[in-house]
Amino acid sequence: MVFLMLLLVILSGAVLCAQSAINGRLGADVGVLESAWLTFALGTLVSFLLAFFLEPPHAFTLFSVPRWQVAGAFFGVIYMLVIVFAMPRIGTAAATVAVISGQLLMSLLIDHFGWLGNAVIALGARRGCALVLLAVALVLIYQSNARREQAAQA
Secondary structure (H helix, E strand, O other): OOHHHHHHHHHHHHHHHHHHHHHHHHHHHHHHHHHHHHHHHHHHHHHHHHHHHHHHOOOOOOOOOOHHHHHHHHHHHHHHHHHHHHOOOOOOOHHHHHHHOOOOOOOHHHHHHHHHHHOOOOOOOEEEEEEEHHHHHHHHHHHHHHHHHHHHHO
8 A cells, every 4th residue: 555655646746747847838938927827726626626526524624724734725836836937947857856855855854853743753864865865966957957058058
C-alpha cells in the first residue's frame, strides 16, 4: 500500500510539473492573472462536483476548523501566481527543482519541530544530505540554463 501511495504521489508530482509548464506558457501568452484565474475557476468547479457527490460527511466544516488550517488555500494562490510568472523566465527544470527544494526544506522543518500537528521526525544527517544534494541539483540546473542563454546571445 505504501509503494502504491508513493507511486501515486510521484505521478501527481509529474502532473504538477506539466501543469506548471503549461500554465507558465499560458501565462506568458495571455497574462499571469488570467492563467491563474482559469486554473482556479476550473479547480473550483471540479472540486465542488467531487465534494458534492463523493465526499462523506465530516465532524468539522470549513467554518468550524481552526482558522490557521484555512491558510493552505491562500498558499495555493501564492504558489500558482509565482509559478506561472517564473516558469517561462527560468525554465521548467529550474522552477520545478526550486519548488521541490522549498518543499523539502519546509517539510524537514515541519517534521523536525512537529509543526502543524504533525509527528516529530528528527532532522538527521541523511535528511540534511538530501537537502544539500537537492541544492546542488538546483545550482547545476540553473548554471546550465545560464550557459545556454549566454551561448544563444553570442
